[in-house]
Amino acid sequence: MASHEETASPEASFTAAETAYRKLRSDIVAGIFEPGQPLRLEFLRQRYGLSFSPLREALNRLQTERLVLAAALRGFSVAPVSIEEMWDVTETRSLIECEALKRSIDRGDDDWEAGIVAAFHALDLQVRRLAPVGRELSVDELSALEIRHQEFHRALIAKCGSRRLINLSDQLHVETQRYRLPALAGKMPKGTRDVAFEHRQIMDAALARDADKAQDLLAAHYRRTAEMIEAQMSPRSG
Amino acid sequence: MASHEETASPEASFTAAETAYRKLRSDIVAGIFEPGQPLRLEFLRQRYGLSFSPLREALNRLQTERLVLAAALRGFSVAPVSIEEMWDVTETRSLIECEALKRSIDRGDDDWEAGIVAAFHALDLQVRRLAPVGRELSVDELSALEIRHQEFHRALIAKCGSRRLINLSDQLHVETQRYRLPALAGKMPKGTRDVAFEHRQIMDAALARDADKAQDLLAAHYRRTAEMIEAQMSPRSG
DNA sequence: AAACATCTTTCTTTCGAAAATCCTGCATGC
DNA sequence: GCATGCAGGATTTTCGAAAGAAAGATGTTT
Structure with a gap:
């Protein structure tokens, strides 16, 4: 060069x-x-x-x-953003990841369980270190948190056995970040939602091999995020 | 230039x-x-x-x-091909299109029904024109047939309301063609399968707004195709 | 003969300029 | 007044050549 x-x-x-x-x-x-x-x-x-x-x-x-x-x-x-697109992304992501989660629960071995526990723990530590402070998160802190967050969700579906499902999950994750990150940068309505608890519930259902419950919890998790984003988007720009 | x-x-x-x-x-x-x-x-x-x-x-x-x-x-x-990938494509496609079909059945209007009937009819004519001849199909004939085939499947999910599902369906269709076309070029085991009848069944279930039945039929349709391809792939190259 | 370094060849990747296209403002004609 | 056509500039797209990296060949040493 x-x-x-x-x-x-x-x-x-x-x-x-x-x-x-x-x-x-x-x-x-x-x-x-x-x-x-x-x-x-x-x-x-x-x-x-x-x-x-x-x-x-x-x-x-x-x-x-x-x-x-x-x-x-x-x-x-x-690419433009809109509430409709935001819902389309989250619903598609729900479809893909619920299926992948179900399959992982069917096929998951000890390594899969260990991976989930480890990822949850790492995410939990990061949240505890940053969340209770209450201040605005720096870009780097938010970025580190988001990486842990994704790794947890990736661990859940790791053993689904389908390259395509994992790949689609990754791509849809990137798309959702376009909506999540601006929403997180704005003031998060504190206390209305315990994300860490939602994660723990999903993990518990997965480890208990309760596929139906795990899927419901995961879908609800994404739906709540979408509702939060919608609430932030609606008053402002279309 | x-x-x-x-x-x-x-x-x-x-x-x-x-x-x-x-x-x-x-x-x-x-x-x-x-x-x-x-x-x-x-x-x-x-x-x-x-x-x-x-x-x-x-x-x-x-x-x-x-x-x-x-x-x-x-x-x-x-990109290489393999039986594993072939199954991954068809299963992912099944997941996507069954969901899209269900939503279309929920939301579909008169135009949606008309589109399905028209696409089925066009496909049916093409099949009748080419299939009974029994000879090898030329590349152009096969290509025309495949376009009708895809248009029928696209009509089924046209009213799902999700750009992403339609897009994914298209992409997965292209991938499946990599496996279907070589299989069709080889001698098709005649008589073992009535594809036109399968299509009619799917259409009927969709128009009757029986989402569960339509999904089952569609999934079976893709599964049978995959099994046929697997049977052709197995004896030959991996 | 095997291991290693170096040279050569082959291929990918990147660059900057040339060509093609689109967009804007202005003038012309109806 | 409004549509139409036409320069001029801005932007994209394409090209061919140069630069860079990997694979292969050659030769040298142990």
Whole structure:
């Protein structure tokens, strides 16, 4: 490569296209780019210090993941958000993960159980460390929390035996983050909901091999989150 | 564009990237490229008369659609096929489309019913025109038949109200075609299965608003296809 | 002969410029 | 006044070449 202005960031061993993909996805999910905003290539080139080709490759991938829209000779734009889409994401995610959870409960072995317990514990510690403080969470703290959160949900469905279900779950998770993160950045209505308790209930039902109960609890978990987000979205922008 | 060697094909109004995407996808699904085969860019450039950029964009899209594999600095290859993957596709498709069918049955209006009847009729005509002949179907005939077939299945779930479910259904359909088309090219065990009757049963249950029955029939429909493919795959290459 | 380093070749990836297209504002004609 | 057509600029898309990395070949040492 011609230029090598290493800004000392610990991500050297990626291709430019992969870097573009990650940064773009991260910036879209974090809401740094507004929904609907056009993603001009010159702008992105300057922002990320990359050339057109890797940017376009990343945008094409993100297009099929529903994070960006592509119009034939009119370039790309951030996929819009709406309450309808938010419900579609969460309901689809519920469908996928409930099925995956059921299958995991059927097939899960000792490692699966251990993975769930470990992930729950790690998430629980993180919550206790950050939540009771009551202050606004920094971006890094929120990010660390969200990683633990996802790892717990991933542990639940780890033994479903279907690459596609796990993959879809991951993709739908990314999409939900577009709605969750802005909602969490705003003031969370404290006390109205004990997320940690919901997690524990789901874990208990899974370990007790009660598939029906676990699925119901998981679906309710996602539904409550969606309702919270809807409440925050409704008064404000459509 | 510099070169303009229009080969008189009726597809002028696409970008090169879109053309690359369609042709690549079509060639992979039709089995013209072997599963696992490396997709060298120079080879593709010559084959399609396109440059690297649009090809890479297409390959990146196909990567997220599970039709091609991408290795970091080692290029692309056709995604491999296996009996396990085949079952994963059909089971995931069953999950998605059964849910979409149920919702369509709940919400479907007159247009929805009319669409199903029309699509069934068109498919039925096509089958009657081609099937009783008993001879090998040409590529074009098979392709026309498959389009009708998909349109029928799409009509069933048209009113599910979820963009994501319809989209997933389409993508999973493309994946299943990778297994169905080679199986259909080989000698189909005639008489062991009346696909047209299965379709009629599904349609009847849907129009009768019997969601449970329709879902069971649809799932069985896909399961039988998978079993037929498995029987054809097993004796031969893994 | 095996292990290792180095060179060569092959292929991917990235770049920057050229070409094609779209959009905007303005003038022209009805 | 309103539609229509036409420059000019902005933006996307495509191209071909250059740079970079992996795989393979060659030769050297133990």
